[in-house]
Amino acid sequence: MRRVRYEHGGGPEVLFLEDAPVPEPGPGELLVRVEAVGVTLPVVRKVGEARGPVPLGGEIAGEVVSLGEGVTGHAPGDRVTGLAFGHGYADYALLRSAMASPVPDGASAVDAVALVRSGCVAYGALEAARPAPGESALVTAAASGVGHLALQLARLKGASRVVAAVSDGGKADFVRGLGADDVITYDREEWGEPVDYVLDAVGGDLLTPAVASLAPHGRLVAYSSGGGTVAAYDLLVGAKSVIGFQMGLIARERPELWEAWRRELWQLHGEGRLRVSVHAEFALEDAAKAHEVIGARSNLGKVVLIP
Structure with missing residues (x-):
């Protein structure tokens, strides 16, 4: 599979594509075929400040491919969204089952990464x-x-x-x-x-x-x-x-609250009362360009990567 690698500090030019093996889900994890990745300011800042290789996590949405040991409530073929703490800028990513929430029928992966976490x-x-x-x-x-x-x-x-x-x-x-x-x-x-x-x-x-x-x-x-x-x-x-x-504190300590917010967000969006704006969609190989937009604060709404 392809994934975006971060090598050294100094700016968005340090992002590049590399080949990597498809990861295996561990206990409590889902392997997700990624359809969209939400680019966030904290990740952009991490690229500019860190001084060694670090995984680029982020908001992902896609289809569950396989399950790790002990996972319940999810099945291959489910469409989910959530925050990937490891490599998220990739064709496949691992997502903790506790952090995964369903994407409603008819909703796009782009809508999911633009709406749920943000x-x-x-x-x-x-x-x-x-x-x-x-x-x-x-x-x-x-x-x-x-x-x-x-x-x-x-x-x-x-x-x-x-x-x-x-x-x-x-x-x-x-x-x-x-x-x-x-x-x-x-x-x-x-x-x-x-x-x-x-x-x-x-x-x-x-x-x-x-x-x-x-x-x-x-x-x-x-x-x-x-x-x-x-x-x-x-x-x-x-x-x-x-x-x-x-x-993150709410998601870990008050998951029921996080879930209630998520349900209301989807309801408001479905009723047309909450509008999602996507500034631009970038290919995975153009992750550096997506970071430039966020770093320059020029975006109007969400910036999304499409593997």
């Missing part, structure tokens, strides 16, 4: 903010694979005003088309009228203006891999809060 992150971050109907929301990285879903979910959960924060004003039409009332760019000194909660997928230096954009008693949910710090005084003066959210 949607659960967006849904979970929103739940962590404890939104009340009529409150206002601000979503950073609002045109991203997660952000464009978070923007829509905030409205679906009762937000009276949704502000989209983006890196480039050229993304304004896209996020407005998804329901954003206002659009701001990160370089603005003032982010406009304060909001009740912020869903932040960027981190770093953006945390300071994001906290400043909160109304008194506002909440910022940080779910970025970008790090950053918040000054305690900035929280004290407005009785504001910062809440951390990590999807």
Whole structure:
């Protein structure tokens, strides 16, 4: 089979195709013939920061080929999606059965990788903010694979005003088309009228203006891999809060919650109330180009690899 290999740090040019044996599923694992791979910012960052060969994991969707020892609830021929922790940029990948969820009949693999993992992150971050109907929301990285879903979910959960924060004003039409009332760019000194909660997928230096954009008693949910710090005084003066959210912790410790979110996401998508946007589909051999799009923050929605 083919898989994408990462050799050395320094940028997307270090990705290349290699031949590798089809892996054998171990206890509790599924062997999946991969139909689509969702490219994520954490994986792109890993390529740029690591200094040795590492497997490129990611969101995958495809058909179950065989089962490892002890697997129940799945069968060859099932279509599933989930997060592959080993090599995911490949024709075949291993998926922990506990991380695999079914793809509904009639749904594409591309829809699955664009909706489920990114949607659960967006849904979970929103739940962590404890939104009340009529409150206002601000979503950073609002045109991203997660952000464009978070923007829509905030409205679906009762937000009276949704502000989209983006890196480039050229993304304004896209996020407005998804329901954003206002659009701001990160370089603005003032982010406009304060909001009740912020869903932040960027981190770093953006945390300071994001906290400043909160109304008194506002909440910022940080779910970025970008790090950053918040000054305690900035929280004290407005009785504001910062809440951390990590999807992996929910998937491991609260699988029933993750499953409930997944079911609702598919329902909202099937009803046409939650739109999935795919920026581009790349062939497996063009993984470096897909990483360039994510690294440049130029995507409008999800970026997907098609083996």
